[in-house]
Amino acid sequence: MDNNRGQWSSKIGFVFAAAGSAIGLGNIWRFPYVVGENGGAAFVLLYILFVILIGLPYMFAELALGRSSQKNPVGAINSIKQDSLWKWVGGLGVLTGIGILSFYGVIAGWTFGYIFKTATGNLGEFGDFVSNPFIVLLLFAVFMFITTMIVYGGVERGIERWSKILMPILFILLVGLIIYANTLEGSGEGLAFYLQPDFSKITGRTMLAALGQAFFSMSLGMGLMITYGSYVSKKENLISSAFLIGLFDTLIAIMAGLIIFPALFAMGENPSAGPSLVFVIFPKLFTQMPGGLIVGTFFFLLLSVAALTSTISLLEVPVAYMVDEKKVKRKKIVWVVALFTYIIGIPSALSQGASGFFTEFSILPDRLSSPDFLGHMSFLWGDFSLAFGAFLLSIFVGWVWGGENAARELESGSPFFARTKTIWIFMIRYFIPIVIFMILLNLFGIFD
Ligand code: PHE
Numbered sequence: 001m002d003n004n005r006g007q008w009s010s011k012i013g014f015v016f017a018a019a020g021s022a023i024g025l026g027n028i029w030r031f032p033y034v035v036g037e038n039g040g041a042a043f044v045l046l047y048i049l050f051v052i053l054i055g056l057p058y059m060f061a062e063l064a065l066g067r068s069s070q071k072n073p074v075g076a077i078n079s080i081k082q083d084s085l086w087k088w089v090g091g092l093g094v095l096t097g098i099g100i101l102s103f104y105g106v107i108a109g110w111t112f113g114y115i116f117k118t119a120t121g122n123l124g125e126f127g128d129f130v131s132n133p134f135i136v137l138l139l140f141a142v143f144m145f146i147t148t149m150i151v152y153g154g155v156e157r158g159i160e161r162w163s164k165i166l167m168p169i170l171f172i173l174l175v176g177l178i179i180y181a182n183t184l185e186g187s188g189e190g191l192a193f194y195l196q197p198d199f200s201k202i203t204g205r206t207m208l209a210a211l212g213q214a215f216f217s218m219s220l221g222m223g224l225m226i227t228y229g230s231y232v233s234k235k236e237n238l239i240s241s242a243f244l245i246g247l248f249d250t251l252i253a254i255m256a257g258l259i260i261f262p263a264l265f266a267m268g269e270n271p272s273a274g275p276s277l278v279f280v281i282f283p284k285l286f287t288q289m290p291g292g293l294i295v296g297t298f299f300f301l302l303l304s305v306a307a308l309t310s311t312i313s314l315l316e317v318p319v320a321y322m323v324d325e326k327k328v329k330r331k332k333i334v335w336v337v338a339l340f341t342y343i344i345g346i347p348s349a350l351s352q353g354a355s356g357f358f359t360e361f362s363i364l365p366d367r368l369s370s371p372d373f374l375g376h377m378s379f380l381w382g383d384f385s386l387a388f389g390a391f392l393l394s395i396f397v398g399w400v401w402g403g404e405n406a407a408r409e410l411e412s413g414s415p416f417f418a419r420t421k422t423i424w425i426f427m428i429r430y431f432i433p434i435v436i437f438m439i440l441l442n443l444f445g446i447f448d
Contacts, residue, residue, distance in 0.1 A: 006231055008160060008232060011237070014232050014241060015245060016160065016164045018225065018241070019245045019248040019249060023248060025104060025107055025306070026217040026310070027249065027253040030217070031253040032256055032277055034209055035047075036272045037209075040201070041193065041197040042198055042201045044257070045197055047214060050214040051250055055246060058390055059225055059242045060424065061428050062220065062223065062226045062393065063229035064238065064406045065226050065396075065401065065409075066226035066232070069230065072094070072226070073091075074090035074324075075090070076223075086396055089392045092385065096385045097316075097317035098340070101315060101341045101345070102345035102348060105311055105345055108140075109136060109139030109143045112300075113139045115297055115300040118283065118297045123287060127276075127352075127353060130352035137346065137349055140349050143304075144338050144342050144345075148335060148338040151315045151334050170302040170305070174259065175255070177295070178258045187262030187265060188265075189265040193261055193265065193271060204442040208383065208442060208443050209383075211387060212386065212387055215386040221386030222386055224317055228316075238410055259285075260281055263282075269281060274370060275370070282296065282300075315338060348374040351372040351374045351375075360372065364379060387436055390432075391436040394436070395433050398425070398428040403425030403428055403429055407421040
């Protein structure tokens with residue numbers, strides 16, 4: 001193997017790194033506000049359904065493609081279909097990694113800033129904080145710098161080691177916060193909003209929101225699992241790994257909701273406040289909780305780490321592409337890609353009040369994206385591009401590479417898979433692309 005590439009040291013190492021990619025701001029920042037905007041429990045059920053029926057089987061496809069080719073998304077596609085237009089699907093994935101990182105890094109920067117705000121008890125107004133151009137740009141830069149340093153260290157020593165230590169700590173802290181939030185007076189109503197479904201709240205838009213959230217949260221649709229799968233050895237069981245990744249990811253999102261909604265109703269706040277939701281609710285929770293500032297500092301620290309294992313993975317995709325395909329040195333190219341991403345992220349960073357132009361940026365209809373630059377980036381890369389990428393990749397795996405070939409790869413390390421492979425092949429060839437296609441059409445208002 002090309003010694004510029006690396007490999008996970010063990011199955012646990014791989015599962016933690018992939019779960020580290022999946023678990024991030026998507027679970028703790030994005031999931032609660034998307035649930036809040038889409039009416040609560042019914043959306044949560046729909047979300048879980050998409051994770052099981054679409055996210056998981058689709059994840060198998062990306063992992064199989066990555067491990068079989070031992071390449072980044074573009075190289076993986078090229079190794080199956082030489083120099084065809086399909087390689088652009090891999091290219092879209094690489095671009096999507098940069099696109100998501102450009103706004104995700106901004107929010108990760110806020111999280112990082114909140115460590116210090118909470119530690120010093122200086123919580124103030126969220127709106128004042130994010131509209132300060134100097135602070136947001138600095139925090140974004142610091143976060144990108146840390147991300148780059150770790151990706152610089154490579155697959156095993158950089159990414160794997162960190163994920164293994166810090167993810168379990170986050171889990172324990174969340175359990176503690178769930179207990180606390182649910183003892184607050186008035187929290188029961190929040191729990192009901194979160195857990196008692198009202199199916200009249202499901203509309204076409206909710207469907208896309210749920211699907212988009214499933215892809216975003218599980219890091220699917222841009223070839224991240226192709227890239228991480230390329231570092232897995234042939235002996236490992238990809239199926240059980242994918243199950244664990246999906247399970248951990250969903251669990252953390254559900255847990256975040258079990259803190260946010262009870263706390264939110266107890267404090268009389270509005271669940272559909274949008275992206276600012278957790279940055280408003282958590283600080284309030286910490287302010288009124290005994291010893292809350294210490295717990296809160298720790299919370300934002302771990303949330304920053306969760307975000308970090310995701311930003312690392314987002315940067316890893318374009319870097320792996322450059323290392324494999326352009327034969328450049330990892331240690332040089334990481335800085336170039338990171339700097340480029342930072343520059344295109346500046347408008348997002350300034351779009352929460354710092355610059356009037358970017359704050360009021362609105363070329364997409366309001367039903368699709370919030371009217372600011374960051375909202376546009378989040379819709380374009382985080383919702384649309386992931387769903388579109390997954391649509392194309394499922395066709396590529398199911399039809400061009402062939403379901404049978406992909407299934408054979410999955411059987412290596414998990415012989416049990418042979419028994420269910422007919423169902424899986426049907427899903428990857430028909431069910432998954434058709435469902436995604438319908439939801440995308442709906443996005444453009446075709447069924448309205
Ligand atoms: N899954 C990550 C999160 O939930 C975000 C992400 C998306 C990371 C796509 C990599 C690829 O925070």
